[in-house]
Amino acid sequence: MCQLSSDAMIQFQHVFKSYGRGRNILADINFDVAAGEFVFVSGPSGAGKSTLLKLIGGLELPSRGSVQVNGQRLEKMTARARPYLRRAVGVILQDTHLLFDRTAIANVTLPLTVTGHSHAQAQARARAALDKVGLAGREQANPIELSGGEQQRLAIARAIVNRPAILIVDEPTANLDHDTATRIMNVFRDFNQVGVTTLIASHDQALMAQYATRTLRIDEGRFSDVPGVELA
Amino acid sequence: MNALLRQHRYAFFVTLRRLAAHPFSSLANIMVMAMALALPLLGGAILLSVQPVTKQVSVTPELTVFLNVEAPAQAAPAIAQRIESEHGQAVEDVRVIRRDEALAQLRNNPAWSDALAVLPGNPLPDAVVARMAAGDDLAARAAQLAAGMQTWEHVDRVQLDSDWVQRLEALLRFARIGLIFLGLCVAVVVLATVFNTVRMQALAQREEIAVARLVGATESFVRRPFLYLGAVSGALSGLAAIGVAALLLVPLNAALLGLAQSYGAEFALRLPPAFILVLAVLIAAALGAASARWSVTRNTRF
Numbered sequence: 001m002c003q004l005s006s007d008a009m010i011q012f013q014h015v016f017k018s019y020g021r022g023r024n025i026l027a028d029i030n031f032d033v034a035a036g037e038f039v040f041v042s043g044p045s046g047a048g049k050s051t052l053l054k055l056i057g058g059l060e061l062p063s064r065g066s067v068q069v070n071g072q073r074l075e076k077m078t079a080r081a082r083p084y085l086r087r088a089v090g091v092i093l094q095d096t097h098l099l100f101d102r103t104a105i106a107n108v109t110l111p112l113t114v115t116g117h118s119h120a121q122a123q124a125r126a127r128a129a130l131d132k133v134g135l136a137g138r139e140q141a142n143p144i145e146l147s148g149g150e151q152q153r154l155a156i157a158r159a160i161v162n163r164p165a166i167l168i169v170d171e172p173t174a175n176l177d178h179d180t181a182t183r184i185m186n187v188f189r190d191f192n193q194v195g196v197t198t199l200i201a202s203h204d205q206a207l208m209a210q211y212a213t214r215t216l217r218i219d220e221g222r223f224s225d226v227p228g229v230e231l232a
Numbered sequence: 233m234n235a236l237l238r239q240h241r242y243a244f245f246v247t248l249r250r251l252a253a254h255p256f257s258s259l260a261n262i263m264v265m266a267m268a269l270a271l272p273l274l275g276g277a278i279l280l281s282v283q284p285v286t287k288q289v290s291v292t293p294e295l296t297v298f299l300n301v302e303a304p305a306q307a308a309p310a311i312a313q314r315i316e317s318e319h320g321q322a323v324e325d326v327r328v329i330r331r332d333e334a335l336a337q338l339r340n341n342p343a344w345s346d347a348l349a350v351l352p353g354n355p356l357p358d359a360v361v362a363r364m365a366a367g368d369d370l371a372a373r374a375a376q377l378a379a380g381m382q383t384w385e386h387v388d389r390v391q392l393d394s395d396w397v398q399r400l401e402a403l404l405r406f407a408r409i410g411l412i413f414l415g416l417c418v419a420v421v422v423l424a425t426v427f428n429t430v431r432m433q434a435l436a437q438r439e440e441i442a443v444a445r446l447v448g449a450t451e452s453f454v455r456r457p458f459l460y461l462g463a464v465s466g467a468l469s470g471l472a473a474i475g476v477a478a479l480l481l482v483p484l485n486a487a488l489l490g491l492a493q494s495y496g497a498e499f500a501l502r503l504p505p506a507f508i509l510v511l512a513v514l515i516a517a518a519l520g521a522a523s524a525r526w527s528v529t530r531n532t533r534f
Binding site for chain 2: 057059079080083084085086087091093097098099101110111113114115116117118158159162
């Protein structure tokens with residue numbers, strides 16, 4: 001088994017995850033991710049990639065084992081403390097979960113409202129985030145008016161507006177054409193280059209070949225390669 | 233601190249936006265609660281208006297012993313003395329009202345003075361008034377005493393003066409208990425209405441709640457707009473209930489005025505004092521918030 005670094009940004013130790021009495025979605029997962037790493041989590045559909053990301057985002061709890069994120073042990077955190085962890089982790093799920101009853105900028109300001117920023121501050125930071133993902137000028141658009149790629153970028157803007165330490169992304173380029181996918185991946189790489197630890201779940205081999213510095217392969221809830229090994 | 237205030241302000245505006253988003257259903261909910269709240273307010277108005285009547289009149293029974301008109305002058309003091317000696321512990325105070333004093337009092341009343349002027353003599357008897365000492369089973373003891381006195385020499389009639397007040401007091405006690413039960417029933421109506429409104433809102437806002445949690449919203453942040461929704465709905469219902477009760481008192485007072493005038497009295501139903509109305513609005517708001525809290529906790533577990 002690999003040696004786990006104690007100053008890792010993300011650290012999984014013998015993590016199991018199952019729902020009820022069902023089979024293990026994740027079984028004995030061990031790995032760590034250092035601050036500022038750019039990591040792909042690959043594997044076939046149903047392998048447990050999304051569950052792994054949800055554990056990092058504090059959206060799920062491990063059934064067994066220890067998950068440490070940004071210096072905090074998830075399994076030991078109270079329910080009241082978990083939202084504060086989520087503020088340090090930008091989450092972009094496969095379903096973008098945009099709110100279609102409000103404008104693009106209102107979607108992006110939501111995380112700032114949650115943390116109690118003033119309206120002016122929230123507007124300024126949301127505009128900057130939209131600009132960063134190439135959606136400047138689309139602030140007042142309803143998400144329904146945006147294309148699939150633009151919706152994906154809007155979700156990214158919402159995830160990064162709170163300046164998270166970690167960005168976790170689930171299948172960001174599914175159903176997108178190559179050019180749009182490349183543009184979106186470049187956005188993630190830009191964030192990573194300024195120090196944001198980034199984990200991307202994907203089964204797009206071409207994408208991984210182009211961007212991966214490290215890949216964790218997962219199949220049927222287990223790593224099929226030794227964790228922490230540089231694959232690309 | 234500023235962040236917390238901003239979050240409260242956000243929650244309040246979200247509440248107003250949600251209320252305004254469905255104006256008819258919001259208004260219907262508020263009116264249902266207002267109608268229900270108006271009932272105990274009206275009951276309270278009736279009770280509080282009637283209560284002074286019973287307060288003005290002593291509810292402690294007074295026995296008035298009317299003597300025969302032909303009874304000798306020394307009979308009244310003798311009866312007063314007998315009451316004090318035989319029932320000293322049961323009575324608090326005994327006084328004699330001479331027939332001449334009674335007539336003089338009546339003559340001072342303009343309503344009676346003309347009628348008395350045409351009478352050849354004084355038709356009134358001497359009387360002895362005994363005020364009962366407070367204690368258990370007062371009404372029964374007074375009735376027993378009155379029955380005993382009725383057989384005494386020179387006594388024409390013994391009247392238990394406060395019978396009707398006692399009955400009214402008992403009636404008001406009954407009404408007060410009824411009002412408490414009515415209040416409890418109305419509280420249940422408010423709780424149920426707000427619970428259901430918040431449940432529907434929570435289901436409608438499911439996606440927004442999920443996204444808020446995703447970006448790090450605490451459960452307090454998620455619940456707060458719903459708590460405001462309950463409190464605002466409760467407070468608005470309370471205010472509307474005061475308006476409804478005030479409107480309903482207008483025709484009631486118009487009808488009551490005729491009845492009161494036929495007795496030569498002035499009587500009108502009034503809403504309870506301002507501090508009770510403010511308290512009613514605050515209680516409705518607190519009930520709304522409590523119900524909303526219960527509902528949102530139960531209906532946002534996803």
